[in-house]
Amino acid sequence: MHNLTKILPRPLVLNGPSGCGKSTLVKILMKENPNRFSFSVSHTTRKPRKGEKDGIHYHYISKEEFEQDLLDQKFIETAEVHGNYYGTSIKSIQEVQEKMLIPILDLNIDGAVSIKQIDYLNPHLVFITTPSLKELERRLRGRGTETEEQIQTRLKTTRDELDWVKTHPNFYHHIIVNDDLKVASKQLFDVVKKELANLK
Numbered sequence: 625m626h627n628l629t630k631i632l633p634r635p636l637v638l639n640g641p642s643g644c645g646k647s648t649l650v651k652i653l654m655k656e657n658p659n660r661f662s663f664s665v666s667h668t669t670r671k672p673r674k675g676e677k678d679g680i681h682y683h684y685i686s687k688e689e690f691e692q693d694l695l696d697q698k699f700i701e702t703a704e705v706h707g708n709y710y711g712t713s714i715k716s717i718q719e720v721q722e723k724m725l726i727p728i729l730d731l732n733i734d735g736a737v738s739i740k741q742i743d744y745l746n747p748h749l750v751f752i753t754t755p756s757l758k759e760l761e762r763r764l765r766g767r768g769t770e771t772e773e774q775i776q777t778r779l780k781t782t783r784d785e786l787d788w789v790k791t792h793p794n795f796y797h798h799i800i801v802n803d804d805l806k807v808a809s810k811q812l813f814d815v816v817k818k819e820l821a822n823l824k
């Protein structure tokens with residue numbers, strides 16, 4: 625008898641200070657392993673912009689629906705930006721799993737704490753960091769997408785995040801120091817290697 629129970633791919637959750645290189649590493653991972661990963665589609669109360677499609681760019685919902693979903697604990701992480709709500713729902717992650725793709729989530733620490741509590745999602749939790757705060761600052765400045773004030777806020781948040789990681793040494797399954805990009809991307813690949821083999 626064959627076991628017909630489908631083993632769903634484990635989500636890959638990335639945490640780490642702004643500017644440590646999460647997007648860069650994800651881009652490499654997705655490029656080197658095409659059609660294996662997918663981001664989940666977020667919910668938002670913001671109105672669709674021209675060219676945006678419901679269910680593709682976002683799930684567009686009303687403020688009332690969002691508040692109800694929040695009460696029903698449907699979200700792993702939410703944020704309010706310029707008066708609009710955004711949320712990552714459990715369902716949107718499951719939709720990716722159903723397609724037998726590995727969901728990739730770039731969350732903050734609260735989001736990681738929240739997803740870890742959902743046993744059946746069984747995510748890989750990875751913290752990405754830089755060799756030093758100085759290097760992080762250099763990358764943030766080098767990226768040139770933040771104002772000086774935003775850089776200072778991000779560095780302050782980073783210090784708090786690093787303190788949290790220090791006091792929760794067993795929280796993450798993997799900690800990757802993104803120094804040499806080649807080494808770090810190989811380390812990230814190793815996290816999902818088994819997962820990828822199971823998908824074949």
Ligand SMILES: Nc1ncnc2c1ncn2[C@@H]1O[C@H](COP(=O)(O)OP(=O)(O)OP(=O)(O)O)[C@@H](O)[C@H]1O
Nearest residue numbers: 641642643644645646647648763767802803804805
């Ligand atoms: N190993 C590395 N060595 C040097 N520079 C790097 C390395 N990894 C990433 N960078 C550079 O650092 C900058 C920040 O990287 P990236 O935008 O990927 O960070 P992030 O963690 O996704 O940030 P955010 O959370 O703010 O989106 C980019 O300019 C990127 O090219």
